[in-house]
Amino acid sequence: VACAGGGETVHERIARQVDAIRIIDTHEHLPTEPSRLKQQRSLFTTLHYALSDMWADGLDRRLADSLFNDPAVPLQEKWDLMAPYWENVRNTAYTRTFLRAFKDIYDIADVNESTFAELSEKIQAANQPVFYHDVLYRRAGIDLAICDIGLPGRELDPELFRAVLRLDDFLLQWNA
Numbered sequence: 001v002a003c004a005g006g007g008e009t010v011h012e013r014i015a016r017q018v019d020a021i022r023i024i025d026t027h028e029h030l031p032t033e034p035s036r037l038k039q040q041r042s043l044f045t046t047l048h049y050a051l052s053d054m055w056a057d058g059l060d061r062r063l064a065d066s067l068f069n070d071p072a073v074p075l076q077e078k079w080d081l082m083a084p085y086w087e088n089v090r091n092t093a094y095t096r097t098f099l100r101a102f103k104d105i106y107d108i109a110d111v112n113e114s115t116f117a118e119l120s121e122k123i124q125a126a127n128q129p130v131f132y133h134d135v136l137y138r139r140a141g142i143d144l145a146i147c148d149i150g151l152p153g154r155e156l157d158p159e160l161f162r163a164v165l166r167l168d169d170f171l172l173q174w175n176a
Contacts, residue, residue, distance in 0.1 A: 040071035
C-alpha cells in the first residue's frame with residue numbers, strides 16, 4: 001500500500017526506520033580479529049549454532065568438527081558429509097538466519113551443491129581486517145557487541161566489542 005503523497009509503501013517506510021536503529025548486540029562468540037585472520041575460512045567454519053541443529057539430526061559432532069576445521073580436507077568432502085543434514089535443518093531459525101546473511105554479505109541466496117564452493121571462496125576472500133567493522137557496524141547497525149570468548153576477549157577491538165568476564169572457575173567446582 002503506497003503512502004499518500006509518495007511512492008514509498010508503509011512497509012518500506014517502516015523497514016527504513018527499523019534499519020536506521022542502532023543496537024547493542026548482547027551475546028556473541030566471535031574470535032578475535034587476529035585469530036580469525038589466521039584461519040582458513042569457509043562455509044564450514046561459519047556454521048556455529050546451525051551445527052547444533054545438524055548434530056541433533058544425527059551429524060557426528062567429532063567427525064564434523066575434525067573435517068570442517070581442517071583446511072586440508074577438500075570442500076567437496078565436507079559438503080558430502082553436511083548436505084543431508086543441511087537439507088533437514090535448512091528451515092530452522094539458525095539456518096534461515098545464515099541464508100539471509102549469506103545473501104546480504106556474499107550475494108548467494110542458497111546453500112546447495114552448486115553454491116557451497118563459491119560461497120566458501122567469498123567467505124575466505126572477505127576474511128579481511130575490516131570484516132567485523134563492515135558487517136557488524138556498517139551493515140547490521142551494531143554499535144557494540146558483548147563477546148563471550150573467555151580470556152582472548154582482552155584482545156578484542158574496544159571500539160566494537162566488550163569482553164565478558166567469566167567467573168565460572170571461581171564459583172563452581174568443575175573437578176569436585
